[in-house]
Amino acid sequence: xxxxxxxxxxxxxxxxxxxxxxxxxxxxxxxxxxxxxxxxxxxxxxxxxxxxxxxxxxxxxxxxxxxxxxxxxxxxxxxxxxxxxxxxxxxxxxxxxxxxxxxxxxxxxxxxxxxxxxxxxxxxxxxxxxxxxxxxxxxxxxxxxxxxxxxxxxxxxxxxxxxxxxxxxxxxxxxxxxxxxxxxxxxxxxxxxxxxxxxxxxxxxxxxxxxxxxxxxxxxxxxxxxxxxxxxxxxxxxxxxxxxxxxxxxxxxxxxxxxxxxxxxxxxxxxxxxxxxxxxxxxxxxxxxxxxxxxxxxxxxxxxxxxxxxxxxxxxxxxxxxxxxxxxxxxxxxxxxxxxxxxxxxxxxxxxxxxxxxxxxxxxxxxxxxxxxxxxxxxxxxxxxxxxxxx
Ligand code: DHB
Numbered sequence: 457x458x459x460x461x462x463x464x465x466x467x468x469x470x471x472x473x474x475x476x477x478x479x480x481x482x483x484x485x486x487x488x489x490x491x492x493x494x495x496x497x498x499x500x501x502x503x504x505x506x507x508x509x510x511x512x513x514x515x516x517x518x519x520x521x522x523x524x525x526x527x528x529x530x531x532x533x534x535x536x537x538x539x540x541x542x543x544x545x546x547x548x549x550x551x552x553x554x555x556x557x558x559x560x561x562x563x564x565x566x567x568x569x570x571x572x573x574x575x576x577x578x579x580x581x582x583x584x585x586x587x588x589x590x591x592x593x594x595x596x597x598x599x600x601x602x603x604x605x606x607x608x609x610x611x612x613x614x615x616x617x618x619x620x621x622x623x624x625x626x627x628x629x630x631x632x633x634x635x636x637x638x639x640x641x642x643x644x645x646x647x648x649x650x651x652x653x654x655x656x657x658x659x660x661x662x663x664x665x666x667x668x669x670x671x672x673x674x675x676x677x678x679x680x681x682x683x684x685x686x687x688x689x690x691x692x693x694x695x696x697x698x699x700x701x702x703x704x705x706x707x708x709x710x711x712x713x714x715x716x717x718x719x720x721x722x723x724x725x726x727x728x729x730x731x732x733x734x735x736x737x738x739x740x741x742x743x744x745x746x747x748x749x750x751x752x753x754x755x756x757x758x759x760x761x762x763x764x765x766x767x768x769x770x771x772x773x774x775x776x777x778x779x780x781x782x783x784x785x786x787x788x789x790x791x792x793x794x795x796x797x798x799x800x801x802x803x804x805x806x807x808x809x810x811x812x813x814x815x816x817x818x819x820x821x822x823x824x825x826x827x828x829x830x831x832x833x834x835x836x837x838x839x840x841x842x843x844x845x846x847x
Contacts, residue, residue, distance in 0.1 A: 484524065485522045485523065485525065487525070487526050487551065487552065487554075487770060488529065488542070488553070488554045488555070489508060489526055489555050489556045490529045490531050490542060490562070490566075491504055491581075492531055493528070494530055495533040498682075499681060500558040500581055500681050500682060501556075502754075503713060503760040503763065504556060504580050504762065506747065506750065506756075506760060507760035507761065507763035508526065508764070508766070509526070510746060512524065512526065512767065515767075515771060519771050519779070520774050520775055520778045521779060527549060529541045529545070533559065535561040535564070538565045539565040539566050542554055542565070542569050543569055546573045551575060552576075552774075552785070553575065553577075553578060553770055554570065554575055554576070554578070555577070555578040555579075555766055555767075556578075556580055557577070557580065557582050558582065559581070560584040560628035563582035563590075564582075568591070570591045570593040575593060576595060576770075576785050576786045577595070578595055578597065579597070580596075580759070580763045580765075581759050581762055581763075582629075583598050583600050583601050583604075583629050584600070584601065584628030584629045584632050585602050585839055585842065586628075588807055592786070595803060597769055598758075598810070599729070599730050599812065600632065600839040601630075601633040601706060602633075602635075602839060603814065603837050603838070603839050603840065604706040604707065604728050604730065604814055605632075605636040605678075605705075605728065606637075606640045606837075607816065607834045608637060608676070608705065608727070608816075609644070609646075610640060611704075611726065611816050611832075612641060612674060612704060613641060613646055617674050617702070619646070619648075619649075619670075619673050620704070622634050622637055622648060622649070622651065622676040623660070623663055623664075623667065623675060623677050624651075624677070625654075625655045625680060626652035626654055629678065629680070633676075633678040634678070636841075638650060649670055649672070651663050658679070658683065658686070658687075660690040661690050664694040668696060671701070672701060673701070673702060674703070674704045675696070675704070676704050676705050677704075677705040677709045681708050682711065682713070684709040684714055684715075685717060687709060691703070691721065702724075703722075703725040704726045704727065705727055706727060706729055707727040707729025707817065707828060708729075708758075712733040712755050712756065713754070715827070716825050722826055723826070724819060725818070725819045727816075727817055727828060728814050728817070728834075729814065730798050730799075730814055730815070731798040732828040732829070733757070734827040734828065734830070735797065735799065744756060756797075764797065765796045768794060768796070769803065772789075772794070773786075773788040774788075776788035786808075789803055789808070790803055791803060796812075799812065799815075799833075800813065800836075804839075807839060807842045809838070809842065811836055811837065812836070813833050813836065814834045816830070816831055816833075817829055
């Protein structure tokens with residue numbers, strides 16, 4: 457009698473568990489996409505959201521037999537909001553993955569939650585080197601500023617430039633760019649003067665006056681995506697375009713989204729970066745064409761490719777785990793490689809950063825539009841800051 461009751465309880469529990477399991481299998485896999493959709497960095501949110509949606513449109517919304525549900529949230533570019541949204545998505549929506557993260561402080565804010573909840577955090581935009589060290593659940597499909605910048609210093613030195621002034625936004629990625637450039641350029645005998653401009657509502661003119669007075673061979677600039685237009689306007693207003701000072705830097709300042717609106721002042725700027733809308737490959741031609749078609753002619757920039765590849769990484773990871781998330785998913789992402797619109801890429805299994813080509817580009821007019829035209833390639837570049845730590 458006792459035994460029968462016990463068996464009865466066990467089997468009832470087993471049935472409940474099995475039913476629960478079936479219900480879970482049919483439940484959607486949710487991806488929380490947290491981006492600045494409003495505020496000063498809304499262009500980053502707009503580019504990434506468009507690219508993520510394009511990827512889903514092209515590759516379907518079922519992976520490993522499960523429906524993918526995208527939940528887009530606007531953090532307005534404020535880190536406390538990013539963190540609150542991540543918490544709500546984890547606790548209430550039970551997301552399998554969080555993704556997006558338009559700036560460094562926005563990527564760092566939810567890192568402890570990723571660790572605690574074992575939810576992979578796919579960083580599609582932010583680019584300070586240390587970000588992936590903030591949680592073992594962070595993986596990145598954008599880039600790091602040192603990765604893009606060291607090749608710039610090497611190019612500048614080879615071109616015979618001797619004196620450079622750096623002007624960077626005063627926060628994580630700007631400081632990374634300043635350090636990477638200064639270290640690599642001075643080690644080759646160059647001299648550098650460093651200037652930093654506030655991230656919020658920057659007024660470049662007092663800094664540009666200092667640049668004009670210093671008369672360097674080149675001005676090295678880092679500003680986050682979207683801010684380049686404002687920088688260029690003040691560059692012209694101060695007459696620096698006519699002062700014979702070369703404009704160089706990582707590619708954020710001549711971002712493909714805004715480059716065409718800058719006009720001839722941008723012509724000749726030399727930048728190093730992982731993505732150009734004019735990258736000559738069949739994958740990129742197809743990407744640019746589809747992206748423009750789906751978005752009223754908007755040109756994809758490097759943020760868009762970070763979002764597109766981030767979705768590819770999530771889809772391929774989920775295929776490998778047969779739909780499982782957590783530790784299995786982050787492990788499955790390590791070492792994945794594919795051909796991106798930007799060229800060949802892979803996820804470094806040690807650092808969870810993306811390994812990719814860095815291209816040296818010059819702003820030129822092509823078919824009536826301004827583009828960053830690639831003219832040299834440095835293949836398979838790792839984040840040099842972490843590579844140096846590993847040695
Ligand atoms: C970051 C933001 C950007 O818009 C960019 O172009 C590079 C880096 C950042 O905050 O990490």
